[in-house]
Amino acid sequence: MRDVTAAMTEAFPTEDPLLLIPGPSDVADDVLAEMARQVVPHYGPEWTAFFNSVVQRTKWVLQTKNDLFIYAGSGHLGLDAVIASLFEPGDSVVVGCNGYFGERLYELAIDQELKAIKIDVPWGEPLTVEVVESVLDAHPEVSGVLVVHGETSTGVENPVEAIANVVRNRGLLFVVDAVSSAGLIPLEVDAWGIDACVTASQKGLSAPPGVVITTVGPRAWAAVDKRRVPIRGWSTNLAKWREFGDRDYQPYFITMPVNVVRALDVSLRTIEKEGLHARFERHRAVSEYLRRGIRELGLEMVCHDAHALAPVTAFRCPSGKTAHQVRDELLSEAGVHVSPGLGPWNKDVVRVGLMGRNATFGTVERFLTALKGIVGRL
Numbered sequence: 001m002r003d004v005t006a007a008m009t010e011a012f013p014t015e016d017p018l019l020l021i022p023g024p025s026d027v028a029d030d031v032l033a034e035m036a037r038q039v040v041p042h043y044g045p046e047w048t049a050f051f052n053s054v055v056q057r058t059k060w061v062l063q064t065k066n067d068l069f070i071y072a073g074s075g076h077l078g079l080d081a082v083i084a085s086l087f088e089p090g091d092s093v094v095v096g097c098n099g100y101f102g103e104r105l106y107e108l109a110i111d112q113e114l115k116a117i118k119i120d121v122p123w124g125e126p127l128t129v130e131v132v133e134s135v136l137d138a139h140p141e142v143s144g145v146l147v148v149h150g151e152t153s154t155g156v157e158n159p160v161e162a163i164a165n166v167v168r169n170r171g172l173l174f175v176v177d178a179v180s181s182a183g184l185i186p187l188e189v190d191a192w193g194i195d196a197c198v199t200a201s202q203k204g205l206s207a208p209p210g211v212v213i214t215t216v217g218p219r220a221w222a223a224v225d226k227r228r229v230p231i232r233g234w235s236t237n238l239a240k241w242r243e244f245g246d247r248d249y250q251p252y253f254i255t256m257p258v259n260v261v262r263a264l265d266v267s268l269r270t271i272e273k274e275g276l277h278a279r280f281e282r283h284r285a286v287s288e289y290l291r292r293g294i295r296e297l298g299l300e301m302v303c304h305d306a307h308a309l310a311p312v313t314a315f316r317c318p319s320g321k322t323a324h325q326v327r328d329e330l331l332s333e334a335g336v337h338v339s340p341g342l343g344p345w346n347k348d349v350v351r352v353g354l355m356g357r358n359a360t361f362g363t364v365e366r367f368l369t370a371l372k373g374i375v376g377r378l
């Protein structure tokens, strides 16, 4: 057992690594500086006017006019709220499972006592319209479809726009986990017809962790309003969020992480200046450069380029090393922090996140030089 007194005197290492994990990601200095400002109340006309402007900016990133909530919590809280509020215990839903976060969505649905049916696709491959349609054909009882946009565990982008089309045609509710995609790759909540979309501050929006972002469209509200069984819980009850969300004095009846919201605002302004299209292009170009560089070192990608999720790249370890060894060596020798794979890929796969300010060619070069040092020694 660890010596408690010793542990209490330990500080986090003073030198910050270059954070190339698949989120959270390093944030810009002006975003960090905003965090250091004094605490303000989460109510009152000043806060409400400011908060509403942040909501508007975030709606622009997600390309939506639907209701959008910025709430205290991480991505999972928003997913829990959506699942608990749109569906009733016993409802059937179909869940896309081609990685760890798809499995997680399935787990969240089961926790809410839904009958969840998996769309099983091997890790490293994307969901396809065909497989979604065949599962829906076999299960006419389902009322909704839940998918992950960017499968952070495998670095695969699922074809959400095409799947949305199928789901729309069948009149089912469509829920998307866009935690690792929103703000980094194209995502159009309204044009594609996403009924509820969840992301968080710390990945594609390049702010510190602390708030979850959830969009709720008219079909989703209709499902909330026609429930027979009341929504259980309080913090994860979208009807409660809505009830308070339209007041002009206090957006929510919980205390908000005001500093995170302010930091998010600074980051959103930077995203606005760059423009969404330019931001998406930058992430795409840098990701291609990274993939080419990793391959030139003789290493293998876990997914085909055609399905690659720009902000998260996953590759197989050099033989003779585990993912944890690669992680430890990159961190101690080069100050570069990457992540091992998740679940069954924990030993053999390394994941690199390039998000926001770290999505640059210079960052890729620093990473590749460090990786080359490790591969060259083998």
Ligand SMILES: *Cc1c(COP(=O)(O)O)cnc(C)c1O
Pocket (backbone or CB within 6 Å): 023, 074, 075, 076, 077, 101, 148, 150, 151, 152, 177, 178, 179, 180, 200
């Ligand atoms: C990071 C991530 C999550 C988890 O979000 P939290 O903010 O940690 O709750 C969920 N889904 C995906 C796809 C992610 O990348």
